[in-house]
Amino acid sequence: MNSGIDLQGTFIESLMDLGIPAGTAKAIWMPLPMVLMLIGATVGVLVATWLERKISAAAQQRIGPEYQGPFGLLVPVADGLKLVFKEDIVPAKSDPWLFTLGPIIVVIPVFLSFLIVPFGQNIVISNVGMGVFLWIALSSIQPIGLLMAGYASNNKYALLGGLRAAAQSISYEIPLALAVLAIAMMSNSLSTVDIVNQQSGYGILGWNIWRQPIGFLIFWIAALAECERLPFDLPEAEEELVAGYQTEYTGMKFGLFYLGSYVNLILSSLLVAILYLGGWDFPLPLNLIAGWVGVSEANPVFQIVTAALGIIMTVFKAYLLVFVAILLRWTVPRVRIDQLLDLGWKFLLPVGLVNLLLTAALKLAFPFAFGG
Amino acid sequence: MLKFLKQVGDYAKETVQAARYIGQGLSVTFDHMRRRPITVQYPYEKLILGERFRGRIHFEFDKCIACEVCVRVCPINLPVVDWEFDKASKKKKLNHYSIDFGVCIFCGNCVEYCPTNCLSMTEEYELATYDRHELNYDSVALGRLPYKVTDDPMVTPLRELVYLPKGILEPHGLPADGPRAGARPEDLVEQTEK
Numbered sequence: 001m002n003s004g005i006d007l008q009g010t011f012i013e014s015l016m017d018l019g020i021p022a023g024t025a026k027a028i029w030m031p032l033p034m035v036l037m038l039i040g041a042t043v044g045v046l047v048a049t050w051l052e053r054k055i056s057a058a059a060q061q062r063i064g065p066e067y068q069g070p071f072g073l074l075v076p077v078a079d080g081l082k083l084v085f086k087e088d089i090v091p092a093k094s095d096p097w098l099f100t101l102g103p104i105i106v107v108i109p110v111f112l113s114f115l116i117v118p119f120g121q122n123i124v125i126s127n128v129g130m131g132v133f134l135w136i137a138l139s140s141i142q143p144i145g146l147l148m149a150g151y152a153s154n155n156k157y158a159l160l161g162g163l164r165a166a167a168q169s170i171s172y173e174i175p176l177a178l179a180v181l182a183i184a185m186m187s188n189s190l191s192t193v194d195i196v197n198q199q200s201g202y203g204i205l206g207w208n209i210w211r212q213p214i215g216f217l218i219f220w221i222a223a224l225a226e227c228e229r230l231p232f233d234l235p236e237a238e239e240e241l242v243a244g245y246q247t248e249y250t251g252m253k254f255g256l257f258y259l260g261s262y263v264n265l266i267l268s269s270l271l272v273a274i275l276y277l278g279g280w281d282f283p284l285p286l287n288l289i290a291g292w293v294g295v296s297e298a299n300p301v302f303q304i305v306t307a308a309l310g311i312i313m314t315v316f317k318a319y320l321l322v323f324v325a326i327l328l329r330w331t332v333p334r335v336r337i338d339q340l341l342d343l344g345w346k347f348l349l350p351v352g353l354v355n356l357l358l359t360a361a362l363k364l365a366f367p368f369a370f371g372g
Numbered sequence: 373m374l375k376f377l378k379q380v381g382d383y384a385k386e387t388v389q390a391a392r393y394i395g396q397g398l399s400v401t402f403d404h405m406r407r408r409p410i411t412v413q414y415p416y417e418k419l420i421l422g423e424r425f426r427g428r429i430h431f432e433f434d435k436c437i438a439c440e441v442c443v444r445v446c447p448i449n450l451p452v453v454d455w456e457f458d459k460a461s462k463k464k465k466l467n468h469y470s471i472d473f474g475v476c477i478f479c480g481n482c483v484e485y486c487p488t489n490c491l492s493m494t495e496e497y498e499l500a501t502y503d504r505h506e507l508n509y510d511s512v513a514l515g516r517l518p519y520k521v522t523d524d525p526m527v528t529p530l531r532e533l534v535y536l537p538k539g540i541l542e543p544h545g546l547p548a549d550g551p552r553a554g555a556r557p558e559d560l561v562e563q564t565e566k
Contacts, residue, residue: 055405057409058404058405058409059401059404059405060404061404061407061408061409061410061411062409062410062411063409063411063413327398327401327402327405328398330401331394331397331398331400331401332394332397347387
């Protein structure tokens, strides 16, 4: 198995050559990918909000932002600056501590989840052995923050929105976990790197979406519900609840919610890409292409191209899914709260269980194709 | 048991149907994305208004005979006609005339009934002010003619859909003198005379 580029190893080794002890070298390395990932995620959000505006406009035959920078590219920046400089208001008779903690608790787990998102064999902050499980565990911290924000606002709309958010997150976590479980069963691992490796080798044909079409749909629906995207944006349904738990928030605290929701969308898209669409895997097997061109797989240029292509592929797949989510937003009307819970508990849960059983049976019957 | 299986089958059928409807909807929104925006980018582009457009009212002071027909036909008796009787010429002499466009509904009755045609409709619709009292136009303000959209060098004039040449649905980048679709009123008159 070719491991590709190992940036961490080379970086630490070169520092050690300069006479820095191994522990210090590792400590110098550690913040680098983290900061890079934070910046990457934030830039990803800016791009996503810009896309949201432009694609929404296109779907409605409008032009969308145009004059702020080329093609309105600076709109998200203006947005962010506005939110940073806005006055921070804590409403009267609210609970100031919970009110401040709410958005923080919502945002931190989402950013923390980027820990397990791989962009290549070694381009990942940490290859945690139970990566996807970590993500599921982290994402269940979110409803606590939402409930906190809703409760602390001293506003009935906010409280209703918080309760809805909690109900929604809890109900859709189960189908999500079941879909992930089926993947984990096929990959014999929860690590995101292993899951992608298990899909690669056959190009587009090897991706999990062919083996897990039902799981893919369940995961995507549940992920949309977890992100509170339309058609599942009940917690902030503006026609009914003003803005749900965000009603009383302004300034950077609101900005954190806004950031959190888009980072969550990107994270979910990245995870769908990793779990079902082969992660950094190119649609054609790369070693085959290397064979045709006549380059050895250990060739350093080929390695760099592969790594770059891996990052591009992951991001491309994720943004393709973001595009689908935005298109869905303008296609599907919002569901009612009872329809939402019906869909979660009476449809996705049993279908997810059947999918799991089916995967288990197929794994026993055809171990070569289903990761025996 | 059979009943249960039938229920499962029906449920599955409904699910497939719902999924197909969502797919249809997605194809509609996707199709809309490739169409050209219908936006008129307002301060830079403006529509050329139709000839029956009812905009701000124009008033010619010298033509007015102070008959007050405009006041009588107005739904809310809006025009203020200030006149006095001139004994020497035995005629009404108009002192002031004003219409408050903050209250006017642009119904056009006054224009329709004015016996001397001293009232007319203009194409002006940009009436925004910082103070509502500024909307109360006196005879001087009523006598001003608005700037034509087609004469404004800052503005790209766009034709409305009915004024586009036949088969064209897109007002951008048209030659200025392309004839509109259908027969013009003078053509119709010619046809009837034959």
